[in-house]
Amino acid sequence: MSTENNQSTDEQRAQEDEALRVWCKKVAEAAGVPDLEVDLKTVLGLAGRAAHAVMRPAAPLTTFIVGYAAGVAVGSGKASPADAFTAAADAGFQLSRDAMNSAKPNE
Numbered sequence: 001m002s003t004e005n006n007q008s009t010d011e012q013r014a015q016e017d018e019a020l021r022v023w024c025k026k027v028a029e030a031a032g033v034p035d036l037e038v039d040l041k042t043v044l045g046l047a048g049r050a051a052h053a054v055m056r057p058a059a060p061l062t063t064f065i066v067g068y069a070a071g072v073a074v075g076s077g078k079a080s081p082a083d084a085f086t087a088a089a090d091a092g093f094q095l096s097r098d099a100m101n102s103a104k105p106n107e
Contacts, residue, residue: 021038024036024040043063046062046089047062047063049100050092050096052096052100053095053097054099062092062095062096066088066089066092067085069088070088070089071084
């Protein structure tokens with residue numbers, strides 16, 4: 001029974017990932033960046049961290065700012081798309097960690 005449930009969960013995750021990839025492709029095309037590759041794991045992980053560290057509305061705000069910052073860095077010639085995204089996402093993850101740690105009572 002457990003193996004069957006795991007397989008069902010894995011299949012559901014694969015279907016959800018595919019639906020998200022299709023959605024991202026549609027949004028990217030509509031936004032004029034049809035070749036954009038979205039790192040779903042990182043973006044969703046960052047959104048989750050921000051939501052838990054701050055509050056739920058921090059998730060879309062954080063991912064928007066990270067994407068915007070990466071775009072500005074690329075547009076100004078300061079970094080490649082991959083490096084700009086990594087640096088901006090790392091900053092978002094660090095701020096989320098800091099927010100989580102500051103929310104803990106001093107031990």
